[in-house]
Amino acid sequence: xxxxxxxxxxxxxxxxxxxxxxxxxxxxxxxxxxxxxxxxxxxxxxxxxxxxxxxxxxxxxxxxxxxxxxxxxxxxxxxxxxxxxxxxxxxxxxxxxxxxxxxxxxxxxxxxxxxxxxxxxxxxxxxxxxxxxxxxxxxxxxxxxxxxxxxxxxxxxxxxxxxxxxxxxxxxxxxxxxxxxxxxxxxxxxxxxxxxxxxxxxxxxxxxxxxxxxxxxxxxxxxxxxxxxxxxxxxxxxxxxxxxxxxxxxxxxxxxxxxxxxxxxxxxxxxxxxxxxxxxxxxxxxxxxxxxxxxxxxxxxxxxxxxxxxxxxxxxxxxxxxxxxxxxxxxxxxxxxxxxxxxxxxxxxxxxxxxxxxxxxxxxxxxxxxxxxxxxxxxxxxxxxxxxxxxxxxxxxxxxxxxxxxxxxxxxxxxxxxxxxxxxxxxxxxxxxxxxxxxxxxxxxxxxxxxxxxxxxxxxxxxxxxxxxxxxxxxxxxxxxxxxxxxxxxxxxxxxxxxxxxxxxxxxxxxxxxxxxxxxxxxxxxxxxxxxxxxxxxxxxxxxxxxxxxxxxxxxxxxxxxxxxxxxxxxxxxxxxxxxxxxxxxxxxxxxxxxxxxxxxxxxxxxxxxxxxxxxxxxxxxxxxxxxxxxxxxxxxxxxxxxxxxxxxxxxxxxxxxxxxxxxxxxxxxxxxxxxxxxxxxxxxxxxxxxxxxxxxxxxxxxxxxxxxxxxxxxxxxxxxxxxxxxxxxxxxxxxxxxxxxxxxxxxxxxxxxxxxxxxxxxxxxxxxxxxxxxxxxxxxxxxxxxxxxxxxxxxxxxxxxxxxxxxxxxxxxxxxxxxxxxxxxxx
Numbered sequence: 001x002x003x004x005x006x007x008x009x010x011x012x013x014x015x016x017x018x019x020x021x022x023x024x025x026x027x028x029x030x031x032x033x034x035x036x037x038x039x040x041x042x043x044x045x046x047x048x049x050x051x052x053x054x055x056x057x058x059x060x061x062x063x064x065x066x067x068x069x070x071x072x073x074x075x076x077x078x079x080x081x082x083x084x085x086x087x088x089x090x091x092x093x094x095x096x097x098x099x100x101x102x103x104x105x106x107x108x109x110x111x112x113x114x115x116x117x118x119x120x121x122x123x124x125x126x127x128x129x130x131x132x133x134x135x136x137x138x139x140x141x142x143x144x145x146x147x148x149x150x151x152x153x154x155x156x157x158x159x160x161x162x163x164x165x166x167x168x169x170x171x172x173x174x175x176x177x178x179x180x181x182x183x184x185x186x187x188x189x190x191x192x193x194x195x196x197x198x199x200x201x202x203x204x205x206x207x208x209x210x211x212x213x214x215x216x217x218x219x220x221x222x223x224x225x226x227x228x229x230x231x232x233x234x235x236x237x238x239x240x241x242x243x244x245x246x247x248x249x250x251x252x253x254x255x256x257x258x259x260x261x262x263x264x265x266x267x268x269x270x271x272x273x274x275x276x277x278x279x280x281x282x283x284x285x286x287x288x289x290x291x292x293x294x295x296x297x298x299x300x301x302x303x304x305x306x307x308x309x310x311x312x313x314x315x316x317x318x319x320x321x322x323x324x325x326x327x328x329x330x331x332x333x334x335x336x337x338x339x340x341x342x343x344x345x346x347x348x349x350x351x352x353x354x355x356x357x358x359x360x361x362x363x364x365x366x367x368x369x370x371x372x373x374x375x376x377x378x379x380x381x382x383x384x385x386x387x388x389x390x391x392x393x394x395x396x397x398x399x400x401x402x403x404x405x406x407x408x409x410x411x412x413x414x415x416x417x418x419x420x421x422x423x424x425x426x427x428x429x430x431x432x433x434x435x436x437x438x439x440x441x442x443x444x445x446x447x448x449x450x451x452x453x454x455x456x457x458x459x460x461x462x463x464x465x466x467x468x469x470x471x472x473x474x475x476x477x478x479x480x481x482x483x484x485x486x487x488x489x490x491x492x493x494x495x496x497x498x499x500x501x502x503x504x505x506x507x508x509x510x511x512x513x514x515x516x517x518x519x520x521x522x523x524x525x526x527x528x529x530x531x532x533x534x535x536x537x538x539x540x541x542x543x544x545x546x547x548x549x550x551x552x553x554x555x556x557x558x559x560x561x562x563x564x565x566x567x568x569x570x571x572x573x574x575x576x577x578x579x580x581x582x583x584x585x586x587x588x589x590x591x592x593x594x595x596x597x598x599x600x601x602x603x604x605x606x607x608x609x610x611x612x613x614x615x616x617x618x619x620x621x622x623x624x625x626x627x628x629x630x631x632x633x634x635x636x637x638x639x640x641x642x643x644x645x646x647x648x649x650x651x652x653x654x655x656x657x658x659x660x661x662x663x664x665x666x667x668x669x670x671x672x673x674x675x676x677x678x679x680x681x682x683x684x685x686x687x688x689x690x691x692x693x694x695x696x697x698x699x700x701x702x703x704x705x706x707x708x709x710x711x712x713x714x715x716x717x718x719x720x721x722x723x724x725x726x727x728x729x730x731x732x733x734x735x736x737x738x739x740x741x742x743x744x745x746x747x748x749x750x751x752x753x754x755x756x757x758x759x760x761x762x763x764x765x766x767x768x769x770x771x772x773x774x775x776x777x778x779x780x781x782x783x784x785x786x787x788x789x790x791x792x793x794x795x796x797x798x799x800x801x802x803x804x805x806x807x808x809x810x811x812x813x814x815x816x817x818x819x820x821x822x823x824x825x826x827x828x
Contacts, residue, residue, distance in 0.1 A: 304617020
């Protein structure tokens with residue numbers, strides 16, 4: 001029995017399959033293991049290495065975010081006062097340049113480093129794993145990530161690319177990069193990369209960055225470099241600063257308005273209210289592509305979220321408070337997203353700009369018409385054509401109003417045009433109903449006219465067949481003691497027929513009539529068609545320090561057939577001015593603390609280790625089951641990479657280089673593990689590269705793009721960066737190792753041989769898929785059936801597009817596999 005075992009062990013140890021495939025691996029103890037066991041262990045190890053790369057890439061991207069978010073101070077003339085200047089802080093890095101350089105390097109660093117390490121490890125001879133991973137990753141990014149992003153958005157919402165000129169530049173180079181690779185390997189000098197070809201490949205990288213930057217600045221259209229959008233915003237609305245002079249990420253009046261919207265939720269602490277407001281800010285704040293990439297990695301590993309998550313109790317309150325706003329947004333969202341937001345920020349008066357004079361209109365049903373005003377500003381020396389299209393809300397075209405969908409013309413010199421939409425008076429009682437009117441430019445008009453920010457108008461048809469319901473607009477009102485008068489708004493809804501009235505009276509709660517406020521008991525009259533009134537209650541300012549005091553105003557005894565609505569009572573809270581300021585300042589400080597927690601900049605090693613060793617970065621209250629699983633799997637990597645210097649040191653650059661070294665080490669191991677795994681299961685390196693390795697290195701990007709598609713207002717952060725990364729992968733990921741190897745062989749007067757073989761066929765198939773997929777994205781932008789946007793849109797068309805993209809990716813893998821194994825004859 002023992003002899004049989006020894007014989008078997010001797011045979012297995014001698015048959016050490018794939019032992020020469022790696023630079024650092026395999027381990028000697030594998031020699032006596034079965035091939036099947038080794039394949040399983042290598043596959044698990046490969047997945048675990050991808051997890052480690054995702055975590056260290058998170059740190060790498062955090063350093064890039066810290067570097068590119070650096071600011072400088074600029075001075076501009078104050079637009080409101082002569083002889084005064086504003087000092088504002090703006091980002092040093094341009095977004096397009098950052099996305100195509102550091103951002104592209106961050107998201108593609110594993111693929112780029114794998115190609116470099118493979119060539120150096122092979123003694124400057126070309127391998128299949130690095131180039132194959134670059135092509136496979138490009139195919140996955142363009143086809144699968146686009147497919148996921150198209151269908152990830154809730155119908156009928158859409159996302160359009162804002163910087164479309166930049167997208168077209170990077171799309172061209174994203175296609176040309178792979179055609180150039182094919183030309184170099186199969187046409188100019190077959191199976192050889194000359195030094196000049198390597199130099200050109202590498203130099204195409206800065207060329208892409210320069211051309212894309214000029215495209216963003218409209219250099220090719222206006223010959224005038226545009227001002228940064230951020231600078232325009234800061235000059236028009238300079239940020240507020242706290243007591244220490246640091247800029248706030250919000251305005252205090254926004255905070256006070258949120259407190260008013262919060263209503264009578266008095267059982268909340270100041271910290272809870274601050275957290276609710278911080279969640280609102282987090283939901284609407286602008287995020288960079290780097291931040292979405294970091295969030296994608298943290299979703300996989302149970303790390304600290306860059307989005308502020310609320311405990312269940314606060315989430316319910318937050319949902320209730322924002323319900324009305326969310327309802328309005330849902331009705332209009334797909335129309336809002338369908339507009340090219342490139343027009344929204346363009347302040348260049350070289351082109352005329354048109355928009356609605358106001359975004360809300362109200363009309364009594366009996367008036368049977370509503371007049372919309374479209375105004376023009378900027379140049380007035382040319383005719384402008386524009387379109388108006390009505391969109392149903394709760395009102396239905398044909399039943400409540402006459403549908404409008406036609407083009408109009410604003411004559412030269414004309415600065416305002418009025419358009420009438422007819423309302424149907426059906427003499428039947430109905431609740432107040434709404435519809436939307438969308439302003440757009442016909443095809444071809446975009447070249448010499450722009451849209452302003454007011455491109456969607458909400459029209460409310462007020463029912464006048466009934467006297468209506470009368471109620472307070474808000475159930476709580478906060479006023480300062482020094483305000484003079486508390487103005488409380490009454491609204492008349494679901495009817496405006498006839499002259500009606502309602503009585504009101506004040507009632508003490510803990511405020512005392514005649515001492516803290518002037519009591520009132522009176523009648524307020526709504527004439528026919530009137531829909532709002534103001535009740536003014538004088539407030540007494542006794543200049544004494546007092547605690548907050550409240551009184552109530554209630555409605556009773558409506559006349560003229562009117563009825564009382566839901567809010568028949570409102571509570572007016574009088575806040576002492578000093579307490580009011582103290583509370584507002586303290587809450588503002590708490591909000592800023594909550595917002596600072598979302599920063600990717602780490603100030604110390606201690607903070608890094610605390611975040612690494614705790615689930616969800618220590619926020620256990622909002623941690624889910626998935627966070628615990630991801631944290632358990634990633635714990636070793638998190639603690640190991642907490643040794644990387646914090647991003648607060650040296651402006652993030654030290655973190656950048658140290659984390660890059662870690663990525664290089666892991667990538668070298670990934671190259672060995674992938675090569676040995678492919679060898680054990682019988683896969684060629686070219687197939688392992690375009691499938692397993694490409695998928696593993698692109699997984700964080702998948703989550704990042706999906707999050708960006710759902711949360712960003714445009715499609716730029718979701719798919720706009722894909723084409724840029726694909727071109728950078730070739731120009732940097734192949735250009736640099738080709739340049740190194742070609743220089744080495746040139747010094748020896750020998751050619752640098754790169755076998756086209758499987759790679760050239762894979763590149764050719766990908767190029768065909770690239771043409772088809774880009775054609776679909778362009779069609780989606782201009783075809784109304786898809787919602788006139790690259791992402792989202794109606795349910796069936798968006799899923800058809802997603803399935804088409806998935807089929808292209810499967811077809812790419814299938815054809816590449818068939819060729820690699822000789823089922824398709826290919827002679828490059």
